[in-house]
Amino acid sequence: MAPVGRLDDVDLTQALGTKEYERLLAVRSWRLAQLRLALGGKLGESGLGPGLLVMFEGWDASGKGGAIKRLIAPLDARHVRVVQYAAPTADEKRHFYLERFITQLPGLGGMAVFDRTWYGRVLVERIEGFATTEQWQRAYAEIVDFERSLHLEGIILVKFWLHISPHEQLRRFKQREKDPLKRWKLTDEDWRNRDRWDEYAGAVEEMVERTDTTWAPWHLIPGDNKKFARIAVMDAVIGEIERGCAHLGFPLPEPRPEDAAD
Numbered sequence: 100m101a102p103v104g105r106l107d108d109v110d111l112t113q114a115l116g117t118k119e120y121e122r123l124l125a126v127r128s129w130r131l132a133q134l135r136l137a138l139g140g141k142l143g144e145s146g147l148g149p150g151l152l153v154m155f156e157g158w159d160a161s162g163k164g165g166a167i168k169r170l171i172a173p174l175d176a177r178h179v180r181v182v183q184y185a186a187p188t189a190d191e192k193r194h195f196y197l198e199r200f201i202t203q204l205p206g207l208g209g210m211a212v213f214d215r216t217w218y219g220r221v222l223v224e225r226i227e228g229f230a231t232t233e234q235w236q237r238a239y240a241e242i243v244d245f246e247r248s249l250h251l252e253g254i255i256l257v258k259f260w261l262h263i264s265p266h267e268q269l270r271r272f273k274q275r276e277k278d279p280l281k282r283w284k285l286t287d288e289d290w291r292n293r294d295r296w297d298e299y300a301g302a303v304e305e306m307v308e309r310t311d312t313t314w315a316p317w318h319l320i321p322g323d324n325k326k327f328a329r330i331a332v333m334d335a336v337i338g339e340i341e342r343g344c345a346h347l348g349f350p351l352p353e354p355r356p357e358d359a360a361d
Contacts, residue, residue: 105304105307105308105319106262106300106303106304106307106319109262109319109320109321110321111263111267111321111322111323112321112323113321113324113327114323114324114326114327115324115326115327115330116326117326120326120327120330123330124329124330124333126358127330127333127337128169128172128173128333129355130337130354131170131173131174131333131336131337132173132174133352133354134337134340134351134352135174135175135178135179135210136178137352138150138151138208138210138340138344139178139208139209139210140208142352143350143352145349145350147207147208148207148208148344148347148349149207149208149253149254149255149343149344149347149349150204150205150206150208150209150211150253150254150255151205151209151210151211151254151255151257151336152204152205152210152211152212152213152249152254152255152256152257153170153210153211153212153257153259153336154212154213154216154256154257154258154259155212155213155214155216155261156215156216156218156222156258156259156260156261157259157260157261157320157322158261158268158299158322159268159289159292159293160263160268160271160272160275160284160285160289161261161262161263161268161322162263162322162328162329163214163261164214165325165329166259166320166328166329166332167181167212167214169329169332169333170212170329170332170333171212178209178210179211179212180205180209180210180211180212181211181214182203182211182212182214183214184200184213184214184215184216184219185215187199196217196220196224196230196238197217197241197245200213200216200217204249204254205254207253216258217242217245218242218306220234220235220238220242221235221238221239221242221302221305221306221310222299222302222303222306225302226298226299226302239306239309239310242310243309243310243312246310246312246315247314247315249315250314250315253347255340255343255344256314256315257318257335257336258315258317259317259318259320259332259335260303260307260317260319260320261320261322261328262319262320262321262322263322263323264323265293265296268293269293272285272289272290272293307319318331318332320332320335
């Protein structure tokens with residue numbers, strides 16, 4: 100499987116041991132809970148902060164579910180909404196492809212996590228022929244404009260591509276085959292997608308190149324080591340909250356002194 104530009108620059112050898120992972124997980128969890136309460140107007144006198152939308156894309160078996168689970172674990176379930184998107188229904192196909200996402204967007208002070216997103220237009224819909232060439236080619240500009248509008252309305256956007264090697268993906272597929280509680284996650288479509296790895300990698304590369312913006316940058320997360328990926332996701336969300344709130348002039352509480360150096 101041939102390497103492709105930017106994805107090939109992701110260092111998949113990065114890893115965390117269990118002890119360091121558990122230490123960092125506790126530190127990041129505390130800070131995320133603190134920031135989430137601040138955005139929701141539950142700390143201080145600043146009122147509601149910006150909305151927060153965290154979006155996950157990635158290879159099959161790249162660890163999106165585990166990363167989402169650790170990200171939201173320290174948060175009050177009343178203060179975050181997780182939405183999983185699969186193929187559009189027959190009714191959804193009758194409408195503009197962005198429409199089905201709009202009702203789930205967070206308002207001011209809210210938070211939503213999307214497991215799969217509107218980027219399906221330029222990934223699976225492009226590769227599998229579910230969108231015409233004209234449709235997926237124009238989608239890059241449509242998505243950039245849409246995300247810019249969300250940004251201007253006061254939503255912080257955090258976009259992730261969880262990247263793994265084809266060898267690691269195969270190992271995880273075989274693990275799922277053997278586990279009766281995880282076997283349901285593995286489908287014939289997953290195996291077919293592996294056969295088109297290079298096509299999908301090229302589509303991901305173009306997606307990142309054409310939709311990486313200052314208001315909604317892509318975070319390419321090395322996912323071969325799940326522990327490292329989960330902390331990297333939490334770090335990126337914390338960093339984007341802090342960056343977005345600084346831009347908007349919304350005050351945030353300082354981290355605990357003992358955590359500030361991490």
